[in-house]
Amino acid sequence: MDHLDVLEQQSVYILREAYRHFERLGMLWSIGKDSTVLLWLARKAFFGHVPFPLVHIDTSFKLPEMIAYRDRLAREYQLTMIVGQDEATLAAKNTFPDKFKANPAMTDAEQAAARTACCSLLKAGALSATLNGTGVRRRLNLQTGVYEIENDRQPYHGVIVGARADEEGSRSKERYFSPRTKENTWDVGDQPPEFWNQFKTDYAPGTHVRIHPLLDWTELNIWEYIKREQIPTVSLYYDQGAGTRYRSLGCGPCQTPIQSTATNVDDIIAELKSGKLRNIAERSGRKQDGKHGLEELRRQGYM
Amino acid sequence: MSEAVVDRDQMNIVIVGHVDHGKSTVVGRLFADTGALPQGKLDSVRAECARTGKVFEYAFLLDALSDEQDQGITIDTARCFFKTASRDYIIIDAPGHIEFLKNMISGAARAEAAALIIDAKEGVRENSRRHGYILAMLGIRQVTVCVNKMDLVNYSQEHFDRIEREYREFLAGIGAVSPKQFIPIAALNGENLANRAASMPWYQGPTFLETMDGFIKAPPKVDQPLRLPVQQIYKFTAQGDDRRIIAGRIEAGRVNIGDKVVFSPSNKSSTIRSIEGFNTQPRTSIDAGWSTGFTLSEEIYITRGEVMSHVEHAPLVSTRLRANLIWLGKKPFLPNRDYKLKLGTAAVPVRIHRLLKVIDASELNSQLQKDHVGRNDVADVILETRVPIAFDLIADSESTGRFVIVDGYDVAGGGIVVESVRDDQDELRSEARLRDFNWVKGSVGLDARAARFGQRPALIMFVGKANVGKHRYAMAVERALFDHGRATYLLDGTNVLMGVDHDLTVDATQAELVRRFGEVAYLLLDAGLLVVSTTNAIGLADHSAVQALIGDTPSVVIEVDPRGVSVAPCDLRIRGDEPESEVVARVTALLTSRAILR
Numbered sequence A: 001m002d003h004l005d006v007l008e009q010q011s012v013y014i015l016r017e018a019y020r021h022f023e024r025l026g027m028l029w030s031i032g033k034d035s036t037v038l039l040w041l042a043r044k045a046f047f048g049h050v051p052f053p054l055v056h057i058d059t060s061f062k063l064p065e066m067i068a069y070r071d072r073l074a075r076e077y078q079l080t081m082i083v084g085q086d087e088a089t090l091a092a093k094n095t096f097p098d099k100f101k102a103n104p105a106m107t108d109a110e111q112a113a114a115r116t117a118c119c120s121l122l123k124a125g126a127l128s129a130t131l132n133g134t135g136v137r138r139r140l141n142l143q144t145g146v147y148e149i150e151n152d153r154q155p156y157h158g159v160i161v162g163a164r165a166d167e168e169g170s171r172s173k174e175r176y177f178s179p180r181t182k183e184n185t186w187d188v189g190d191q192p193p194e195f196w197n198q199f200k201t202d203y204a205p206g207t208h209v210r211i212h213p214l215l216d217w218t219e220l221n222i223w224e225y226i227k228r229e230q231i232p233t234v235s236l237y238y239d240q241g242a243g244t245r246y247r248s249l250g251c252g253p254c255q256t257p258i259q260s261t262a263t264n265v266d267d268i269i270a271e272l273k274s275g276k277l278r279n280i281a282e283r284s285g286r287k288q289d290g291k292h293g294l295e296e297l298r299r300q301g302y303m
Numbered sequence B: 001m002s003e004a005v006v007d008r009d010q011m012n013i014v015i016v017g018h019v020d021h022g023k024s025t026v027v028g029r030l031f032a033d034t035g036a037l038p039q040g041k042l043d044s045v046r047a048e049c050a051r052t053g054k055v056f057e058y059a060f061l062l063d064a065l066s067d068e069q070d071q072g073i074t075i076d077t078a079r080c081f082f083k084t085a086s087r088d089y090i091i092i093d094a095p096g097h098i099e100f101l102k103n104m105i106s107g108a109a110r111a112e113a114a115a116l117i118i119d120a121k122e123g124v125r126e127n128s129r130r131h132g133y134i135l136a137m138l139g140i141r142q143v144t145v146c147v148n149k150m151d152l153v154n155y156s157q158e159h160f161d162r163i164e165r166e167y168r169e170f171l172a173g174i175g176a177v178s179p180k181q182f183i184p185i186a187a188l189n190g191e192n193l194a195n196r197a198a199s200m201p202w203y204q205g206p207t208f209l210e211t212m213d214g215f216i217k218a219p220p221k222v223d224q225p226l227r228l229p230v231q232q233i234y235k236f237t238a239q240g241d242d243r244r245i246i247a248g249r250i251e252a253g254r255v256n257i258g259d260k261v262v263f264s265p266s267n268k269s270s271t272i273r274s275i276e277g278f279n280t281q282p283r284t285s286i287d288a289g290w291s292t293g294f295t296l297s298e299e300i301y302i303t304r305g306e307v308m309s310h311v312e313h314a315p316l317v318s319t320r321l322r323a324n325l326i327w328l329g330k331k332p333f334l335p336n337r338d339y340k341l342k343l344g345t346a347a348v349p350v351r352i353h354r355l356l357k358v359i360d361a362s363e364l365n366s367q368l369q370k371d372h373v374g375r376n377d378v379a380d381v382i383l384e385t386r387v388p389i390a391f392d393l394i395a396d397s398e399s400t401g402r403f404v405i406v407d408g409y410d411v412a413g414g415g416i417v418v419e420s421v422r423d424d425q426d427e428l429r430s431e432a433r434l435r436d437f438n439w440v441k442g443s444v445g446l447d448a449r450a451a452r453f454g455q456r457p458a459l460i461m462f463v464g465k466a467n468v469g470k471h472r473y474a475m476a477v478e479r480a481l482f483d484h485g486r487a488t489y490l491l492d493g494t495n496v497l498m499g500v501d502h503d504l505t506v507d508a509t510q511a512e513l514v515r516r517f518g519e520v521a522y523l524l525l526d527a528g529l530l531v532v533s534t535t536n537a538i539g540l541a542d543h544s545a546v547q548a549l550i551g552d553t554p555s556v557v558i559e560v561d562p563r564g565v566s567v568a569p570c571d572l573r574i575r576g577d578e579p580e581s582e583v584v585a586r587v588t589a590l591l592t593s594r595a596i597l598r
């Protein structure tokens, strides 16, 4: 077994444990490389099937390539595809792009605050509402390709997430199975012990558990695996001739591409190995990750 | 310009030790000295400290979370990624504070090797010992001890030697493997971490970094007997898939297509027909480490929690096991209460059968006079599960030799199995295993019978004193089931006594009567029948013996108790004055709720 096999096999084991113990299980799919690898691992674990819904939170500001790619894979893999959105906030134009348009003279600090507030509504808030069923869920009709209102509004008890420990500080403290309170918050100071692959699979009514099969993977591992398995990825990760590409995917207005001429998976792997990106944090292109912004979002249940 | 993906080893190393002995400094300094930190990170933390008037600490570098910084101690394990020329590391910085022992264990349990840090000035402290014990229990055999802050003891060799001696003695006392290497370091100055220290010329051994690179990656346990704890049976019908896949991870050993395999504790057997996978090459053989799936030649009814093995190296099966465990729950581990034992993929109710001793893990030589296991205590106990489970001794097979205990919703303790303890049904269970492993099957399997009859076989036992109406109810139940198209048989104890037991009538022992009754019942159950039994010779007390012989075939015990005095556990208790139709309805409901009737 090589190191990718070891990572893959542990992730498969975790996915199967999640499927066995959580009757109402869902998997977050951000369309990014990590959660797409996760989707692939689910097909590994369940022999070509994905026996639970995939949940995507659409802020409406995602890059269009991401949405097209999502729907294409959903139909190809026959996925139960659920999409949630904070429609009220969007209608009220209470978002960062709306506010910025109204007031282009915002200072950097004001912008940062507006971005975090926007994430907190469109991502953390929408996610929590979609998961607990208070928000509208839309489901892709695989025949027609149209999203229809989903009648099933039951809360999810288990949510599979593609977080990696090497992404940023707070994630390195996660467990594979990490309980969230009724309020969807994470009590990082009092987590249950986790050892010998015996996970937290019992949970009190009203609470849910986040499951992290990719915790031990690094960014390089993810790309190596994409290469090995030939997993389809969004074109935004590659330079299309302008000398830039996205290293991590989010919303258009809050994200800048990095300088890179990598046009394919091999180039990206070479770039990561060469150390060109070694000293630049992966999420550096994301503008909401201020000093405590991300950690705060995490406590609120984002990702 | 495709560059071949060079395979690099990845190794998890945990850093443990008493609080403030210098774990975070070791990790932070190691990062700094090997250029593993993101650009500007160190400077920005230093600047932040200067600005706030705090003395710079490497711990600040690692503490990513604000509440940790407030408390100034590592409360949870932090994982850092780090590489040397030879391989990639995940360094797990485990908290040293007693409050956070469960976090330390979570971190350490993922590690393949460990560094234990001891403060040269403070010497061996409570958690130096407790962590040493836990590393041994977790099965981490590659341990290096760093004696830190040598600058505070004038880099004295004598001082270092004394700590080494003391700690080695302690480990020997608890039967733990003695560490290969003790290294004198001064983490703050980076001495003997990545770079050799000029201050301790008397030390000729490797630096900490060299020791790390010397840790050996344990190969998967391919050469051990096969162990595959069944995770789940999949039957995904989407897109015309008709495979019935037994899924699980091979924890040890190897298995090939065509191998005869047995499942414990049910003792069922079958043959491997195929090895399943997605986006992989077809295989004829697969071994330890793989989370895989199989189809079987003969479909058998097995469930999660069973252990698949080869017949000649099957795991142990019992309800009693002697264990060493550590308790982490907020509430103590108490006798006379049910908990959940999770071992491999099995999860069964468990109780303390006997508390042999409770030890304070920080001393480990002082035995506490306790009738329970308190938080952070270590105990030597005999556990009793409600139903038999398959397991191994820790010395024979790691993954099936260790367990956790769940209290309520949380894992509250964990331990290792050191001995299998005989229980009352030991002999009968061995008889049943030998019988089942050698059972000659017909071409009609249990599943085929179950499909035809629309039922799973089950034993429905009426027990109670003579002349309380057992026979009347048993007849009514059998009649009603039969009239509903079920395949049934009424097994009256008298018929067994007069025939099969004929030779025993003079000096029959109860045990032998029970054994024969159980074996007769087993034959009828193997025929796929619902067996309704009524007998005066065999009572409620004999039920577990009968169950041991019929294995995982479900049984339903109905006690007829006119005086209403019995409190022994049973599935249904009636007084004998109920109308037969009511008893029939209740038994039918019970059978339906247990998925015996479909």
Ligand SMILES: Nc1nc2c(ncn2[C@@H]2O[C@H](COP(=O)(O)OP(=O)(O)O)[C@@H](O)[C@H]2O)c(=O)[nH]1
Residues within 6 Å of the ligand: B017, B018, B019, B020, B021, B022, B023, B024, B025, B026, B057, B058, B059, B074, B096, B148, B149, B150, B151, B152, B185, B186, B187, B188, B189
């Ligand atoms: N003098 C001296 N102090 C040290 C050394 N290593 C660590 N310390 C100090 O010991 C204290 C505790 O260290 P820390 O790494 O936070 O301990 P932890 O609780 O084990 O992570 C801090 O104040 C460090 O600066 C050393 O080699 N020499």
